[in-house]
Amino acid sequence: MTRSATTTLDASVPTDLDSARAKLVYLYLAATGGATADDLCDDLEVTKGTVLSIAGTLRERGYLERRDGRYELA
Numbered sequence: 001m002t003r004s005a006t007t008t009l010d011a012s013v014p015t016d017l018d019s020a021r022a023k024l025v026y027l028y029l030a031a032t033g034g035a036t037a038d039d040l041c042d043d044l045e046v047t048k049g050t051v052l053s054i055a056g057t058l059r060e061r062g063y064l065e066r067r068d069g070r071y072e073l074a
Helices: 020-032 037-044 048-060
Strands: 064-067 070-073
Touching: 020 037, 020 048, 020 070, 037 048, 048 064
Parallel strands: none
Antiparallel strands: 064 070
């Protein structure tokens, strides 16, 4: 017997994020509760430079914090 899990994610993407990748990183962090840069690179299949650039933008806009080497939504 196989059970299906239903997960409801209550995360609204900020309207000032234009980049699809920035929205993806935001939603990923909302769903996982946080991740390292390497986790983001591996799971989203983006380069580390892209992750760091997006994380910098999200931090500047106050959406993201870095704690103990992990990125988490503010």
